[in-house]
Amino acid sequence: MDILREPRVTLIARPQFLEPAHLPVQWQGDASDGERIAEFAGRLCYMSQHNPAGRTTAEYLRNILRQGHGSVFEHASYVVLIEGISRSCSHELVRHRAGWGYSQLSQRYVDESHAAFVMPPAIQGDEALEAAWTRQIEAAQAAYVAAVEQLMARYEWVENKVHRRKLAREAARSVLPNATEVKIVASANVRAWRTMLELRLGEGAELEIRRMAVACLRVLTQEAPALFDDFEIFRSEEGGEAGRVGFHKV
Template identity: 50%
Template sequence: MEQVTTKRASKNGQPEGRIAPEPKIIREPEIYIVGRQTMDPGAVDRFLDDQGLTWETDTEVGGEQLRKTNREYIQNLVSMKHGSVLEHATWDFIITGVSRSFSHELVRHRAGWGYSQLSQRYVDEATANFVEPEVIARDERMHALWLKAVRAAHQAYLDLVEGLMEAMPNIENKTERRKRVREAARSVLPNATETMIFCSANARALRHFIELRGAEGAEAEIRRVALKLLRLMQQEAPTLFGDYEIVRLENGAEVARTAWAKV
């Protein structure tokens, strides 16, 4: 994306400060599965030997839908609401293209979840991206108003970073000074600022998230993420998530539904 000049004129005509680049606008999140639970065959064998037991499985991939026995066993657990068994299956995700507003909502889900989020203290937001709500993006006048506000906030951030770096000469350690500067300057950045977040979650926690955040009353951005996550997990582990369907409502919104809620 083309960026504007990096300096602006001061009152005396001399170059002064950085000018914020034209905002990169994001309207679609991305979810990456970066980790899956694995078993240690050697440890399992030692356990079986010690206990005088034998064991076999009908699947080599956790959650994969294979023979009738595997599918029906999982479906019975779900239909009987024996959800604690689902807590053994875990995945790791990286979610990008989402706003700080979204992440504030996401981290309210504690049971069965773990998070590590991009830090605005350690990461310079000079080239930050911004997530535009769909309801604003589709209205030309509202989009222009939103974009103006984002530009102003981003420019204020850059001005604060520059000014505070000069105002804190007593902090000799440059890394520590940058942290102090950014933690103060970030206060003017909008909720629309893009973030990236690493998540770990088990199957039961994922189902709970999809049911709550994939519902009609959920906030628009987190509902979009929930439905994208559902589609991803229906490919990854169809036996665990195949009971859900995505329904399009009369108003055009998509929602997730299942006959076996609150497992």
């Protein structure tokens, strides 16, 4: 049985900027396509493509973030594959709606007999708690395997094998714990990412989703620093990392 102790976040898609030849911007400094799209959109609002202040993309976007000009950040979207998070963590993530899209592993179709489980951060590092938690998870996994077997037998008369498996797995999953690992593809535009990150990096957020948000922030900041580097990551007094936003969007 695999026990996972941290999430894995992989960037799987980034925006591509196709600059219109008839509206060229006087760019200053290097930038990624997502950052360029945001600057292009911002400059369109004021027709300032000639860049009168001679700002780099990073300087320009910082000013837009400071002003809270949110729509500029809705044009660039980033897609990540998130693995190693629990079903309860993904349930919290998918509450973020505006600007988000999700595709999550289906427990109705996928056999969870060999699923991995995510140990909550609060349990990690305490030998007795870890041992008790592992025993409970093993028992739940065994209950799932037994339930699938019994349900497959009960629905033996269902000719379509795929349908029969689905009937068995969708009922058996009810005994799987919240800690069962899910894999999820999550996409969001930058404004939506920033809203989620601000809420979930905070010390009031649940520890696992906070850890996931920190991992997402690191991936996004590496990809497009000017869109995310006003966030600050710090060590939380109660353990683990947390974060705060530099430019809060009202």
